[in-house]
Amino acid sequence: MEPTNDQDPNYYHRVVDCQWACPAHTNVPGYIRLIAQGRFTDAYMLNRESNVFPGILGRTCDRPCEPACRRGRVDGNPVAICRLKRVTADLKDDITDRLPTAPAEKNGKRVACIGAGPSSLTVANDLVPLGYEVVMFEQFATAGGLMRTNIPEFRLPDEILNSETQAILDMGVDIRYNTPVTSLRALRDENFDAIFVGVGAPRGKGLEIPGRHDETGPESRIHIGIDWLESVSFGHVTSIGERVLIIGVGNTAMDCCRTSLRLGGNDIKVMARRPREYFKASSWELDDAEEEGVAIVVNHAPRRFVIEDGRLVGMEFDIVEWDEGARHSTVLDTVIIPCDDVILAIGQENAFPWIERDLGLDFGEWDMPVVDETTFQSTLPGVFFGGDAAWGPKNIIWAVAHGHQAAISIDQFCHDQSLTDRPAQGMNLLSQKMGMNEWSYYNDYNPSPRQQMRHIELTERFKSLNLEVELGFTAEQTAREAQRCLNCDVETAFQSSLCIECDACIDICPVQCLTITDNGDEADLRGRLSAPSVNLDQPLFVSAPLPQTGRVMVKDENVCVHCGLCAERCPTAAWDMAEFTLQIPYASNPGVLRIAVPTQPTSDVRS
Numbered sequence: 001m002e003p004t005n006d007q008d009p010n011y012y013h014r015v016v017d018c019q020w021a022c023p024a025h026t027n028v029p030g031y032i033r034l035i036a037q038g039r040f041t042d043a044y045m046l047n048r049e050s051n052v053f054p055g056i057l058g059r060t061c062d063r064p065c066e067p068a069c070r071r072g073r074v075d076g077n078p079v080a081i082c083r084l085k086r087v088t089a090d091l092k093d094d095i096t097d098r099l100p101t102a103p104a105e106k107n108g109k110r111v112a113c114i115g116a117g118p119s120s121l122t123v124a125n126d127l128v129p130l131g132y133e134v135v136m137f138e139q140f141a142t143a144g145g146l147m148r149t150n151i152p153e154f155r156l157p158d159e160i161l162n163s164e165t166q167a168i169l170d171m172g173v174d175i176r177y178n179t180p181v182t183s184l185r186a187l188r189d190e191n192f193d194a195i196f197v198g199v200g201a202p203r204g205k206g207l208e209i210p211g212r213h214d215e216t217g218p219e220s221r222i223h224i225g226i227d228w229l230e231s232v233s234f235g236h237v238t239s240i241g242e243r244v245l246i247i248g249v250g251n252t253a254m255d256c257c258r259t260s261l262r263l264g265g266n267d268i269k270v271m272a273r274r275p276r277e278y279f280k281a282s283s284w285e286l287d288d289a290e291e292e293g294v295a296i297v298v299n300h301a302p303r304r305f306v307i308e309d310g311r312l313v314g315m316e317f318d319i320v321e322w323d324e325g326a327r328h329s330t331v332l333d334t335v336i337i338p339c340d341d342v343i344l345a346i347g348q349e350n351a352f353p354w355i356e357r358d359l360g361l362d363f364g365e366w367d368m369p370v371v372d373e374t375t376f377q378s379t380l381p382g383v384f385f386g387g388d389a390a391w392g393p394k395n396i397i398w399a400v401a402h403g404h405q406a407a408i409s410i411d412q413f414c415h416d417q418s419l420t421d422r423p424a425q426g427m428n429l430l431s432q433k434m435g436m437n438e439w440s441y442y443n444d445y446n447p448s449p450r451q452q453m454r455h456i457e458l459t460e461r462f463k464s465l466n467l468e469v470e471l472g473f474t475a476e477q478t479a480r481e482a483q484r485c486l487n488c489d490v491e492t493a494f495q496s497s498l499c500i501e502c503d504a505c506i507d508i509c510p511v512q513c514l515t516i517t518d519n520g521d522e523a524d525l526r527g528r529l530s531a532p533s534v535n536l537d538q539p540l541f542v543s544a545p546l547p548q549t550g551r552v553m554v555k556d557e558n559v560c561v562h563c564g565l566c567a568e569r570c571p572t573a574a575w576d577m578a579e580f581t582l583q584i585p586y587a588s589n590p591g592v593l594r595i596a597v598p599t600q601p602t603s604d605v606r607s
Contacts, residue, residue, distance in 0.1 A: 123198070202351060257294045
């Protein structure tokens, strides 16, 4: 194998598994260290740099970072990264004076953002400080997009949503409420230099089975999930029947079933076609729903709506059995389940009736716009897409990541620069050595278990639709959870020219991630490592030939726990522990971080 190129930021970045897994590449270990020091405002600002909405995402994120967390490989439970993100939002000071604002002198460029959801707000967050005039068109009277209309207040309080969306609008966005865009052609005629489409995936999927359109009453009792949640959010729906069936088992279904409980339902069933391991809903969402008394029924495929005298009275289901992999099913029986209401939460799709099809904007499969995955530009120059509008439903953190990249493209487009010539990521590496055997971070392993989120009592939580269920971590829980982080961004840095092959590092390594051996191809090397190499997706570190024998130092990055014992033990300082900081390019400052976090001595930093 060729020596690892440790000058490539991606080498060190990939080892910080949580940051690598995050679509916005949030500096997770960095903000957790700041939390451990009690610097909650600094932690919030470092968090906000990449994800823009720490308070919102600290409550609603799908947490792609946590399955990747190295701590999960140690004791089976990842660090509660999302919960700690919320801590920064709950305990921060006023940040008004630390946010950028629009400069007094504009740059002469006008950008339209369609929709006031997370992707559009991120675009505005990045472009307004550069002097762009950002005009945002929002069909409703408030900002937030699907964050407001589809996430119930008991999960995301209005005050949190309002605070973080308004912080961006107050930078100088010209937002026009109650102004849906009905024609892309007409909007282009308003001489904007670029247009960003961030309208989400606003149409819920229907279920066309017998009985779907047989109701004759004044109001249908068969509801589309996201439309129903929207009606609840704006106060148009305030009650529901006692017996409710939720069709689908994604996160929207979890919001629908829990909302139904708060509107008067007391027999709520979530109906799933497949076994639990194939559910799309997050495990914690399922746990919260079941804690509240929701029944989750598996292996039931909808067959028909049961309508009597024009009124919904139930649904008929096939009880099915699945083969391995849940690809094909066999019907075992049928059953009719009585109900008063049915809520369909089987997915969302995009709808672009306002985009004329003769403008040069191509549409592909599923009537989705053709969007470049790097530049976020459509086939119509100057028209960009992001969030769910680009490639269908994902989650908020993906919408934020899209917004950052689209803002870079818009800035380049408006200055006649190549959109494919993307600003490169950079890195800083800072040795943590303070003396012969002293380090600026504390690397002892903390055995604390993952802290459990406090919830409001079941007897209290149904009294109000806007009563937040999760209460956040206490100070003690915050301290314990922060100490569980393994400091994955404090990484091993190796100088082969200093190695004397004394094997001291190999002897002391508690997880046997180091091996000195003859070089070979990757498969051969992986077969000769001290510890079994089980994760082929995590690259090996391979040094240059060692001066004594020409062998190589090999390190399995998947196994390492960043304890630093190799660097402490090494008699020649061939091993060092260096803090890695990924420099993420943004439109407002390509290649460097925008907001400098104040520094202070770090001798009290925990493991």
